[in-house]
Amino acid sequence: MSNLKIGKMIMRSLFGEPATHMYPDVPREWADVTHGHIEIDIDNCCFCGHCARKCLTYAIDVDREAASWTIKRMRCIQCMHCVEVCPKGCLKNLPTYTPPNTEKVVDVFVKPPAS
Amino acid sequence: MNIETHPADALLALAQDTKADGWRLGQVCATTIGDSVEMLYTFEKNNELKSYKFMLNAEAPELQSVTATYPYAFIYENEIHDLFGVKFKNLAVDYEGTFFRIAEKTPWNPSAAKGGEN
Amino acid sequence: MGKSTIIPFGPQHPVLPEPIHLDLVLEDEKVVEAIPQIGYVHRGLEKLVEKKEWPEMVFVIERVCGICSFGHGWGYCMSVEGNLGVEVPPRAQYLRTIWHELSRIQSHLLWLGLIADAFGFESLFMHSWRLRETAVEIFEDTTGARTTFSVCKVGGLRRDIENEKLAEIVKKLRDKEAELRELTSVFLDDNSVKKRLVGIGALTKEDVIELGAVGPVARASGVSNDVRLDGHGVYNELGFEPCVEEEGDSYARCKVRVREIFQSIDLIERAVAAIPDGDIAIEIKGVHPAGEFLARLEQPRGEAYYYTKGSGEKFLERVRVRTPSNANVPALVKMLQGCDLADVPILTLTIDPCISCVER
Numbered sequence: 001m002s003n004l005k006i007g008k009m010i011m012r013s014l015f016g017e018p019a020t021h022m023y024p025d026v027p028r029e030w031a032d033v034t035h036g037h038i039e040i041d042i043d044n045c046c047f048c049g050h051c052a053r054k055c056l057t058y059a060i061d062v063d064r065e066a067a068s069w070t071i072k073r074m075r076c077i078q079c080m081h082c083v084e085v086c087p088k089g090c091l092k093n094l095p096t097y098t099p100p101n102t103e104k105v106v107d108v109f110v111k112p113p114a115s
Numbered sequence: 116m117n118i119e120t121h122p123a124d125a126l127l128a129l130a131q132d133t134k135a136d137g138w139r140l141g142q143v144c145a146t147t148i149g150d151s152v153e154m155l156y157t158f159e160k161n162n163e164l165k166s167y168k169f170m171l172n173a174e175a176p177e178l179q180s181v182t183a184t185y186p187y188a189f190i191y192e193n194e195i196h197d198l199f200g201v202k203f204k205n206l207a208v209d210y211e212g213t214f215f216r217i218a219e220k221t222p223w224n225p226s227a228a229k230g231g232e233n
Numbered sequence: 234m235g236k237s238t239i240i241p242f243g244p245q246h247p248v249l250p251e252p253i254h255l256d257l258v259l260e261d262e263k264v265v266e267a268i269p270q271i272g273y274v275h276r277g278l279e280k281l282v283e284k285k286e287w288p289e290m291v292f293v294i295e296r297v298c299g300i301c302s303f304g305h306g307w308g309y310c311m312s313v314e315g316n317l318g319v320e321v322p323p324r325a326q327y328l329r330t331i332w333h334e335l336s337r338i339q340s341h342l343l344w345l346g347l348i349a350d351a352f353g354f355e356s357l358f359m360h361s362w363r364l365r366e367t368a369v370e371i372f373e374d375t376t377g378a379r380t381t382f383s384v385c386k387v388g389g390l391r392r393d394i395e396n397e398k399l400a401e402i403v404k405k406l407r408d409k410e411a412e413l414r415e416l417t418s419v420f421l422d423d424n425s426v427k428k429r430l431v432g433i434g435a436l437t438k439e440d441v442i443e444l445g446a447v448g449p450v451a452r453a454s455g456v457s458n459d460v461r462l463d464g465h466g467v468y469n470e471l472g473f474e475p476c477v478e479e480e481g482d483s484y485a486r487c488k489v490r491v492r493e494i495f496q497s498i499d500l501i502e503r504a505v506a507a508i509p510d511g512d513i514a515i516e517i518k519g520v521h522p523a524g525e526f527l528a529r530l531e532q533p534r535g536e537a538y539y540y541t542k543g544s545g546e547k548f549l550e551r552v553r554v555r556t557p558s559n560a561n562v563p564a565l566v567k568m569l570q571g572c573d574l575a576d577v578p579i580l581t582l583t584i585d586p587c588i589s590c591v592e593r
């Protein structure tokens with residue numbers, strides 16, 4: 001009796017709950033530690049450029065003059081190396097992915113001048 | 116690490132001896148260092164490793180192929196031929212430089228492209 | 234004897250996730266010779282070592298392949314650690330072993346799905362990947378990523394798993410065990426599956442030794458070739474015995490992988506029971522690798538070599554990864570000789586080819 005061994009499994013999935021979610025109606029639940037995207041606390045940043053130099057994919061640009069921190073989202077591979085090397089601890093990982101896009105997204109963060 | 120350095124013409128005899136002793140060819144690795152190419156042949160038997168090292172001239176590196184003794188070495192040798200320009204004599208399955216589709220000839224050992232082929 | 238025809242197989246083919254091209258020389262329906270051709274995805278990752286400092290190179294090596302990513306990271310770290318002559322804390326060794334065995338579970342379930350897809354059993358493919366999700370979710374929960382974890386570093390690990398979570402992991406895996414048994418019994422006992430696997434592409438023990446095959450391909454032919462026997466990680470402490478089958482055909486290769494899934498669950502359970510508390514990394518400062526070292530590791534697909542050569546600078550001179558698929562391609566060529574054309578996709582899959590690994 002070894003024909004249709006998968007029968008029981010098929011019956012279960014036919015009458016049971018689906019194994020997948022109705023994305024995007026049911027949002028994906030992320031683990032707390034999921035490597036989603038990098039977020040910067042720009043007020044705390046000292047523009048040392050350490051993250052940019054250590055970035056493997058050259059996704060980060062730091063401009064000390066303009067006090068800006070730029071990340072090319074589509075280049076980032078979420079290795080979290082910048083988070084690890086940041087001396088001020090102002091980079092952190094958020095557990096949500098950046099949305100899919102047809103253009104290469106570049107996010108620029110500028111520190112407001114101290115008043 | 117157990118490495119012995121030998122002159123390049125000793126390769127075939129060494130390979131035959133290790134094969135007769137029941138060793139398996141683990142890997143072949145090439146490294147360009149200055150004006151020489153370093154070849155590292157690693158053999159494995161009962162979870163023990165031993166390696167033989169051979170130094171070749173980077174401009175016209177040439178070595179005997181071990182495919183007569185270890186037929187499956189053809190993958191490593193074709194790879195090293197394409198990337199480092201090492202010419203293997205009596206290679207059993209020779210892709211003649213078409214094993215890897217790469218834009219440049221011998222990208223990891225540029226001096227071989229200048230000195231050799233043409 | 235008809236006259237021979239050459240049929241190109243790949244580099245694009247429904248069963249192939251990655252590009253390998255085979256020129257199949259046919260006489261009627263029988264393959265008499267197969268000539269492999271790779272080289273479509275050569276990226277030169279090893280060369281990047283001249284641009285990336287050795288502590289960062291681990292991110293690059295991990296990305297050689299998505300499925301055996303953890304093993305690549307570990308192998309590279311092991312090689313550099315050997316080069317520097319440092320010892321990794323025992324807790325890190327245990328955690329590395331646990332993650333590596335989890336990788337094996339997800340890799341083998343991925344392969345089971347792919348082989349089901351290759352012989353046209355679509356629902357079996359879906360169910361294999363549904364169960365694979367258990368392992369992948371554990372990875373996401375513990376490392377933050379599903380495939381490329383960035384968790385290994387030279388000297389230890391970046392991330393710890395709390396002891397409660399480790400117990401939870403074992404529970405999650407044990408909960409799925411009954412379902413896994415049900416799934417794998419389809420592969421091992423179902424008639425329609427057996428008809429496609431039993432006796433196909435048999436390799437004898439002598440063939441395997443002659444062709445230098447490694448991993449499940451070698452073990453399915455009765456060669457107990459398993460690097461875990463040399464005790465990297467904590468395999469010696471866990472009492473590891475390789476899964477060996479004698480028949481050498483596609484069915485035996487499938488059976489070896491199925492048995493290894495359950496063996497990995499046992500190994501994880503034993504490792505969790507024995508894991509000591511303590512540090513997960515040692516700090517390495519101010520030294521650079523200056524020698525050469527060759528580390529070996531048992532990947533889900535077989536034995537892999539990681540060679541590093543340093544000159545006391547922050548950039549290494551050479552990194553080389555010899556991956557298991559590299560050693561298994563000659564075995565594939567031998568298997569294909571004399572098989573039916575219809576069995577070529579299945580045989581190509583039974584070595585679990587990872588072409589990106591072969592070319593790096």
